[in-house]
Amino acid sequence: MQILIVEDESSLMESMVSYLEMEGFRCEQAPDFKTAVRVLDKHDYLCMLIDLNLPDGDGLELVKLARENDSKSGIIIISARNTIVQRVEGLDAGADDYLVKPFHLSELVARVNSVARRTRLKGGEMLSFGLIRVQPEERSCFVDEQQVELTKKELDLLLYFMANRNRVVTKEGIADYLWGEYGGDYGSYDFVYTHLKNLRRKLMDAGCPDYVQNIYGIGYKFSFV
């Protein structure tokens, strides 16, 4: 599964590549507009991550170009600019998602997965981890064929964990992904904990082993113990 990353800041590029490769993606790197145009239709990418601010061009043009080439890849815009107008422009040009810098790598992966599901698999896919199976489009969750009723937030949290399996995700990352601007400024992330506790209880009640590990109070890791 190839991912094209167009980003001029080499440090950030390296981080994204490392993290995505840990998740099993292969990455094609394009540090500027010219390179990006050249490799744009070299592969049928699963997803393209495009920075808007490039030294030799506008990322938005790349998005338009990709869509003109009838590319079926998912496109996520990565930008430091965060205005509604720019978001709308980006999505109008054909992007599937818009991620504002600075972002959590775990959030990036969750979004890549979700965009890939939407564009590639038309939602029919069943995600599974151990005994857990989730149908993202139907928003249903099963443990060993037994359906588990989860709230919207709990299901989103589970999907986030499944996208970042075997990785440490921070509480801030979860709060940002699930609550966005409603997540910060409260001085604590107790509300994240509350939802996580409920999710774990529901899964374990259904006979599922506890896959969530607490990592030194810094965050959580979703993995087989």
Add this chain to the structure above:
Amino acid sequence: MKLLTKSTLLIATLSLFLFFIMGVIFFQVLKNLSTSDLNRELDDLKELVEDSLEDYESAPFRTLPGIDSLWVQAVDRAEQREEVFGDTLMLDKKGRQFRTYRYLQFVTEKEHTFYKVIIYKSTTPTDKLVERVTLMMTLMVILFLAGIFVLNRVIFASLWKGFFEAIEKLKQFESTKEPVILEEQDIQEFEELRQVLEVLTRRLARDYRELKEYTDHTTHELQTPLAVIKSKAELLIQSEKLGEEEMQLLQAINTSVHQLSRLNSTLTLITRIENRQFTEKEKINLVGLLDRHLELLQEHIGLQGIKIEKHYHDGGRVLCMDQGLADLLIVNLLKNAIVHNMKGGKIVLEIEAGSLVIRNDGPPLGFSQEELFTRFVRNNRRAGSFGLGLSLVKKVCDTYQIDVEYSFDNQQHCFKLTFPD
């Protein structure tokens, strides 16, 4: 009070006062003049009476010309030789009403007989004259005052024109941030004012622009290094080689970077509001807006056991503003009401005609009320908060001329927004 009203009032009061005093003096002088005129006339008449005193009992004597009434009596000897002038009231000839008369009383000797004589002269004609003259004067004064009033307006308007233009331009400076450039003035003081204003506002406009650009650039330029730090820290966290101690250090870095990026994006937001980059106007139902955000904040409200009380008396209230800014306004006010609440506290939402009141339980502020809406003022350095929420609220309110007031009573914080009509 306007300058024109004030100066007109002053002129009117002072001139009325002056004219009143002058009027009294004028009236007195006129009155004295007419009295001394009458006295002189009476003196002339005295000689006439003395000359024809021998036949004082005859009819022609009684109607000596110029005398209104005459009283003569023979007396034994001269009691009083000096003349006495005076005023008296008498019934007029027709006997209908009392009129004032000036009289001259004297004793004179004619062929060894003493006569006491009183000559009366009516003051009515002179009084009438004085009255008319006074009336004329009053009329003149009123006309004069009216003239002054009109002239004052005309002169005032033309003299102070430059001044008023300067005020108008200065008022616009707040929103346009354009230097105040006026035409040259021929009045020296206004010319000086014009020059000072131009220099001052030019500098202000430049400072403002530079500061804006600076904030704009720094906030934008900070995004990328922040993104790098954030991503590197996240990668490091994945490392299997780190022990608990290293992880705690990493967590500290992580938290700070997280805060820094939140701070940065809030500052960017404030700058954008100041730059008036939110120009879209939409009609937004206030009740819908509040309820939507309450729903989104449900977790935080529930976690603290906070109870919400709604009193929507004006349910149809519609705000005309940018959707993003409306969200920002309400989210920050609600967040504030949640964060500064206490376990099991209360949030009361009231929509009245033209206003929204958000009240919440909570301990009093640890700083003065005046500082509440300024940046970076917050209670006991709460982790994760920069005290920027209310300054955002203030900025949004300023943009739409919404009046926001804070008060604390009954252990409740109260924010009242009054919407312009």
